[in-house]
Amino acid sequence: DGGITQSPKYLFRKEGQNVTLSCEQNLNHDAMYWYRQDPGQGLRLIYYSQIVNDFQKGDIAEGYSVSREKKESFPLTVTSAQKNPTAFYLCASSIQSWGSNQPQHFGDGTRLSIL
Amino acid sequence: GQSLEQPSEVTAVEGAIVQINCTYQTSGFYGLSWYQQHDGGAPTFLSYNALDGLEETGRFSSFLSRSDSYGYLLLQELQMKDSASYFCALSGNTPLVFGKGTRLSVIA
Numbered sequence: 001d002g003g004i005t006q007s008p009k010y011l012f013r014k015e016g017q018n019v020t021l022s023c024e025q026n027l028n029h030d031a032m033y034w035y036r037q038d039p040g041q042g043l044r045l046i047y048y049s050q051i052v053n054d055f056q057k058g059d060i061a062e063g064y065s066v067s068r069e070k071k072e073s074f075p076l077t078v079t080s081a082q083k084n085p086t087a088f089y090l091c092a093s094s095i096q097s098w099g100s101n102q103p104q105h106f107g108d109g110t111r112l113s114i115l
Numbered sequence: 116g117q118s119l120e121q122p123s124e125v126t127a128v129e130g131a132i133v134q135i136n137c138t139y140q141t142s143g144f145y146g147l148s149w150y151q152q153h154d155g156g157a158p159t160f161l162s163y164n165a166l167d168g169l170e171e172t173g174r175f176s177s178f179l180s181r182s183d184s185y186g187y188l189l190l191q192e193l194q195m196k197d198s199a200s201y202f203c204a205l206s207g208n209t210p211l212v213f214g215k216g217t218r219l220s221v222i223a
Contacts, residue, residue: 098209100145101145104150106159
């Protein structure tokens, strides 16, 4: 079955440490996204990619980095510059990043906490 | 810019009907989507409206009025499993913009 796989499900970060969250999709979608969700809050866009080797900053990109070397993969690195990284991180994909009716398909998320 | 407003919480009785409203502001509009998210889970796509009117999918319906920049999600014959957060989202010339979500609690 096609879908999006995020790993790990839970992740702990030490002070000063960079951590990388994995996101893989086999839906053959061009567009991929990373969102951050805090308790009781909506989804805030961190980065998105419309095509391989291209990505754009979202609303809260500071302290995060991404790469898009393959169509299937869009890993997110939470750097030590992100001072408040504790959150639920969601990866999503869609056929296109904008336009009419481009439903996003989401992974099951990674919950990141500070040690 | 783009923004959406929806109530933060709604409570309804099992078997009843509930309406979750969403108002929006945007400069480039293609449509309004709705997503459901259970606690700790992934959001899932429910419906999309590009034109004015009502779209029905089983127990769920979604309505759009472009002139009023307003839409709503209607859930009928509520079941306990409908307890979740519901997000409206704008489709435009940028990636989807999500509202902050409405937490629906279904009580017996």
